[in-house]
Amino acid sequence: MTRQLELVSESKLQATRFAPIVKRSEDAGFILAAVLVPDEIDLQGDVISAEEIERAAYDYMEASQRGGYMHKQVLQDVVLVESTILRAETMINGVPLAKGTWLVGFRVYNEELRELIKDGTITGLSIGGWSSRKTDKEPS
Amino acid sequence: MSRFTRSSKRQLTGLTIEEISFVDQPAVPKAKFLIAKRKEEEPSMEAIEKRTAMNGYTSSATGATTAAHIHEYACYLNRETGQIEGYVYGIGDHTHRITPESLARGETEESDGHTHELMTVKAARLLLAAGQNIAAAKATVPHIITLDMLKAGLDQVQATVAALDKRIPVPPMPEGPALTADEEAALNTIRARLEGAARS
Numbered sequence: 175m176t177r178q179l180e181l182v183s184e185s186k187l188q189a190t191r192f193a194p195i196v197k198r199s200e201d202a203g204f205i206l207a208a209v210l211v212p213d214e215i216d217l218q219g220d221v222i223s224a225e226e227i228e229r230a231a232y233d234y235m236e237a238s239q240r241g242g243y244m245h246k247q248v249l250q251d252v253v254l255v256e257s258t259i260l261r262a263e264t265m266i267n268g269v270p271l272a273k274g275t276w277l278v279g280f281r282v283y284n285e286e287l288r289e290l291i292k293d294g295t296i297t298g299l300s301i302g303g304w305s306s307r308k309t310d311k312e313p314s
Numbered sequence: 315m316s317r318f319t320r321s322s323k324r325q326l327t328g329l330t331i332e333e334i335s336f337v338d339q340p341a342v343p344k345a346k347f348l349i350a351k352r353k354e355e356e357p358s359m360e361a362i363e364k365r366t367a368m369n370g371y372t373s374s375a376t377g378a379t380t381a382a383h384i385h386e387y388a389c390y391l392n393r394e395t396g397q398i399e400g401y402v403y404g405i406g407d408h409t410h411r412i413t414p415e416s417l418a419r420g421e422t423e424e425s426d427g428h429t430h431e432l433m434t435v436k437a438a439r440l441l442l443a444a445g446q447n448i449a450a451a452k453a454t455v456p457h458i459i460t461l462d463m464l465k466a467g468l469d470q471v472q473a474t475v476a477a478l479d480k481r482i483p484v485p486p487m488p489e490g491p492a493l494t495a496d497e498e499a500a501l502n503t504i505r506a507r508l509e510g511a512a513r514s
Binding site: 223227229230231233240241243244245246252278280287291295296297299300 | 325326328334336
């Protein structure tokens with residue numbers, strides 16, 4: 175019998191996901207990004223359902239609403255001012271966004287961060303959190 | 315929903331979002347989740363065929379000539395050379411190799427002016443350096459893997475491959491009664507025809 179090669183002792187996965195900024199004000203005092211898109215298969219074959227996005231979004235709004243910088247630092251001077259689950263396909267700045275997409279908008283009061291957004295250094299948002307994975311069975 | 319989509323997707327569930335960060339660029343290509351912890355099952359036949367023995371993620375680049383980023387990496391046993399080899403992927407403009415020497419250091423070889431530490435090995439080393447034993451370390455850091463564990467896993471793959479490569483001995487044909495002169499002549503005729511066919 176072969177020995178099991180075990181790398182972890184729990185099924186939770188650490189997850190981050192990049193979402194490009196789809197809209198921002200000229201002074202970069204406000205940015206909008208589609209942080210989660212339902213049923214979009216990523217490069218590892220993972221997807222997240224619209225129902226799961228909605229639940230995770232509500233939980234985040236209730237329990238956290240935190241904004242950060244590079245997943246290393248919590249920022250006190252960015253404020254979540256918009257959290258929208260799209261109820262129909264929507265076009266923003268020429269970017270088609272699917273029904274069920276979670277959009278978030280932040281007001282940015284950090285001058286240094288505004289400059290980084292304006293000069294193109296900061297290009298998106300990234301959710302940081304935890305998840306589990308369930309593999310779908312091949313249909314018979 | 316298409317058959318392809320249903321058969322290939324893996325559903326993420328129980329997502330808990332702790333924070334949403336402003337970031338400079340995707341650490342990996344757009345829409346790709348970073349999996350820092352994962353459970354590797356006993357090496358399957360498919361995995362052995364792919365020669366992938368383990369994988370994980372490197373740390374973010376530090377002191378890099380390019381922006382901070384990470385790679386997914388995989389170590390495997392090269393069946394031709396018998397060597398442990400590795401590679402990283404996930405970044406389009408450069409790549410890193412993992413050699414036995416770099417693996418022993420717990421990092422990739424240099425590329426694009428920087429190296430990456432292999433997260434799981436690094437975690438193990440830090441904890442061991444702090445005086446914690448493996449059991450305690452596993453309890454506190456779920457994604458721990460040590461060099462010894464890695465080597466043991468690869469040894470297991472190598473042993474499995476060796477077993478698969480063993481030839482089943484073919485028993486010798488039993489001796490029959492001697493051929494008569496006519497049978498010998500007929501057999502020679504057949505051999506001559508076969509040799510002639512092979513030459514043509």
